[in-house]
Amino acid sequence: xxxxxxxxxxxxxxxxxxxxxxxxxxxxxxxxxxxxxxxxxxxxxxxxxxxxxxxxxxxxxxxxxxxxxxxxxxxxxxxxxxxxxxxxxxxxxxxxxxxxxxxxxxxxxxxxxxxxxxxxxxxxxxxxxxxxxxxxxxxxxxxxxxxxxxxxxxxxxxxxxxxxxxxxxxxxxxxxxxxxxxxxxxxxxxxxxxxxxxxxxxxxxxxxxxxxxxxxxxxxxxxxxxxxxxxxxxxxxxxxxxxxxxxxxxxxxxxxxxxxxxxxxxxxxxxxxxxxxxxxxxxxxxxxxxxxxxxxxxxxxxxxxxxxxxxxxxxxxxxxxxxxxxxxxxxxxxxxxxxxxxxxxxxxxxxxxxxxxxxxxxxxxxxxxxxxxxxxxxxxxxxxxxxxxxxxxxxxxxxxxxxxxxxxxxxxxxxxxxxxxxxxxxxxxxxxxxxxxxxxxxxxxxxxxxxxxxxxxxx
Numbered sequence: 001x002x003x004x005x006x007x008x009x010x011x012x013x014x015x016x017x018x019x020x021x022x023x024x025x026x027x028x029x030x031x032x033x034x035x036x037x038x039x040x041x042x043x044x045x046x047x048x049x050x051x052x053x054x055x056x057x058x059x060x061x062x063x064x065x066x067x068x069x070x071x072x073x074x075x076x077x078x079x080x081x082x083x084x085x086x087x088x089x090x091x092x093x094x095x096x097x098x099x100x101x102x103x104x105x106x107x108x109x110x111x112x113x114x115x116x117x118x119x120x121x122x123x124x125x126x127x128x129x130x131x132x133x134x135x136x137x138x139x140x141x142x143x144x145x146x147x148x149x150x151x152x153x154x155x156x157x158x159x160x161x162x163x164x165x166x167x168x169x170x171x172x173x174x175x176x177x178x179x180x181x182x183x184x185x186x187x188x189x190x191x192x193x194x195x196x197x198x199x200x201x202x203x204x205x206x207x208x209x210x211x212x213x214x215x216x217x218x219x220x221x222x223x224x225x226x227x228x229x230x231x232x233x234x235x236x237x238x239x240x241x242x243x244x245x246x247x248x249x250x251x252x253x254x255x256x257x258x259x260x261x262x263x264x265x266x267x268x269x270x271x272x273x274x275x276x277x278x279x280x281x282x283x284x285x286x287x288x289x290x291x292x293x294x295x296x297x298x299x300x301x302x303x304x305x306x307x308x309x310x311x312x313x314x315x316x317x318x319x320x321x322x323x324x325x326x327x328x329x330x331x332x333x334x335x336x337x338x339x340x341x342x343x344x345x346x347x348x349x350x351x352x353x354x355x356x357x358x359x360x361x362x363x364x365x366x367x368x369x370x371x372x373x374x375x376x377x378x379x380x381x382x383x384x385x386x387x388x389x390x391x392x393x394x395x396x397x398x399x400x401x402x403x404x405x406x407x408x409x410x411x412x413x414x415x416x417x418x419x420x421x422x423x424x425x426x427x428x429x430x431x432x433x434x435x436x437x438x439x440x441x442x443x444x445x446x447x448x449x450x451x452x453x454x455x456x457x458x459x
Contacts, residue, residue, distance in 0.1 A: 007032050007292045009425060013459040014254050014300075015039050015286055016099030018310035024413050024422055036286050039100040040134075040279065047127045048092060050084035052077065054120050081119035086329070086336040087322050089126060093309040104133035104278070106305065107253050109336070110344035112144045112176060114153040120204055121149035122337050137246060137276035138237055145172060145233060148200035154342070157199045161214035164192040169232070171342050177236045179245040183221065190218040194227040243272035247281065254285060256296045257348050263290060298425030298458045301351050304332030306459065307360060311367065311451065314423070316409050320402035328363070331375050332356055352457075364451035367403045368444070411443045419443065423450045430455050 005028045012019050016039065019027065055077065089109075093102045108129045116122060125147045132140040144150055151157060156168040169191035173183045183191075197213030200206055208228070218227045221235050236242055247268035251259055271281045285291055302310065308328060319325070329335040333356055334345055352360075355375070365371045420427040430453065450456060 004028065004030070004032065005421060006297065006425075008035055009422070010292060010297045011035055011039070011286060012099070013306075013310070013425065014103075014291075015282075016103050017093050017306060018313050018459070019422060020313045021316055021409070021413055024314075024417070027422070032292075033287075036283070039286070040283065041098075042101070042134075043096075043098050045101075045131055047123075048085060048088045048130065049123060050081045050088070050119065052081050052084070078117050078119055082117075082122060082337055083323060083326055085119060085123055085126065086326060089336050090305070090309065090325060091322075092130075093305070094312045100282070101130065101133050104282070105130040107250070108133055108140065110339060111249065112150065113339035113342055113344035114149045115338055116149050116152050118149070118152070118204075121147070121152060124204055125149040126337070134279045134282065137271075137278055138233075140278075141176065141237070142230070142233060144176075145229070146198070146206040148204045148206070151198060151200055151206075156195055159192060159196050159198065160212040161193075161196045164189070164196060164214070166192040168192070168198075169195050172233075173236065175343055177245065178239055178241045182239065182241040182245075186219070187221055190220045190227075191232050193218050194220065194232040195229040198229045237276065240268070240272055243268040243276070246276075247271050250281065250285070253347070254282075255291060256299060260290070263288075298429070298455075300459050301348055301457055302459050303345065303347065303351055304329060304334040304356075304360075305336060307332070307363070307457070310459075311364060315367075315447070316406040317367070318404045318406075320404075324402065331359055360457060361452050361454070364448045368405060368448050369403070370448065407444045410447060414443050414447070419446050420450055423447065424453070424455050425458055426455065 008027050008030055009019060011032065012023070012035075055074065089102075089105075093106065096102050105126075109126070112125070112129060114122075114125060125144065128143045128147055129140070132143060151168070154168040154171050155165050159165040159168060166188050170188045173188065173191065174180055193214040193216070197209040197211075198206075199209050199212070213228065215226060217224060220227055220232055221239065223235055225231065227235075244264070248259055248264050251264050251267065267281060267284060270284060271277070274280045290296070308325065326335065333351065339345055359375055362371060366373050414422075418427075420430055420432065424430055430450075
């Protein structure tokens with residue numbers, strides 16, 4: 001019984017964002033195969049969007065002659081729409097029945113990292129990733145590579161015949177598909193020539209601008225021909241190195257940062273021969289006995305978004321000012337739609353430093369209204385996305401996150417249960433005497449204290 005609870009908890013954290021409060025009652029008795037089937041069940045895809053209407057694409061409000069007030073207004077609108085997208089994505093992670101889709105989307109969101117101001121382009125890329133998160137990697141790669149967000153972020157609209165820009169071609173190989181060591185600088189140059197003319201129009205539709213495309217012969221990864229961008233992506237997908245690189249990254253994220261190369265070799269061979277079927281690969285991972293090996297349980301440090309989503313899933317809460325959650329993302333170092341660079345977010349111990357660890361341990365108390373938020377964002381206007389002028393007002397608002405938690409429901413759910421069995425991945429590693437010393441024996445204080453332990457940071 002305890003063994004099945006441990007496995008089910010592990011699966012829900014790795015294939016989703018932790019246990020939802022409505023899953024607690026039957027989690028001990030649930031068969032792991034049933035739980036896997038539930039995670040893979042698709043509910044009908046719905047796009048993430050924002051309420052504000054899109055800006056007229058023909059009106060160039062950001063050009064040098066536009067009035068300053070108009071520019072300011074547009075910048076504010078962009079920020080508001082991006083913030084709404086951010087919160088709607090977080091809401092899906094917390095509340096969607098399709099936990100695995102959103103967890104895979106979260107992974108691909110970091111893998112295909114892009115950071116652009118245009119909210120329409122961000123929305124488009126985010127939904128492309130979510131739609132294809134468990135589909136075919138070839139489809140996902142093509143759609144992402146032809147998205148205006150990625151073409152803009154990696155400067156491919158500046159990639160023209162006679163003046164190739166190598167940025168896009170390099171990152172596609174280095175970060176999105178094969179990884180370093182599997183291509184040469186010549187391949188980067190020739191790949192860039194193949195991608196010349198890949199661009200988009202003002203509405204955000206992909207466009208191949210034939211007059212900007214280099215029609216000459218190219219030699220890329222040992223093949224020669226008059227290649228275009230699609231040919232290059234197909235040649236990349238023909239390389240077994242691509243399957244190995246993607247599988248290794250998925251293994252590090254979903255299983256263990258210490259890679260078992262024999263397991264990855266088998267997984268990547270199967271992934272390659274399936275024609276890059278992501279769902280098949282993830283089914284193989286979650287159905288394998290080695291996935292539930294004790295060395296893989298409770299060994300990953302939750303990223304800030306995983307930490308926040310996990311708390312929100314298990315504590316039924318009403319958040320009066322959800323925009324407050326963006327400041328927590330910033331303070332903890334992971335703001336959705338805003339990766340630090342094209343390589344995405346680093347993982348593991350990089351999430352923890354002296355200031356973020358203290359805040360991470362205090363979030364359950366702050367959100368429960370037991371202590372104020374005593375941190376403020378670093379005055380870095382790049383990551384503030386233009387919010388610096390409002391920082392003082394923002395910080396006052398963020399002292400009180402205006403969260404109401406239904407503790408009566410928590411009491412009811414955890415009645416006759418050990419909270420630590422559900423909140424901590426490896427409860428045996430926890431000194432319950434220390435936790436009890438700080439508790440007044442109520443479920444509320446027990447839950448808050450357990451969530452404030454270093455052990456709760458692990459999944």
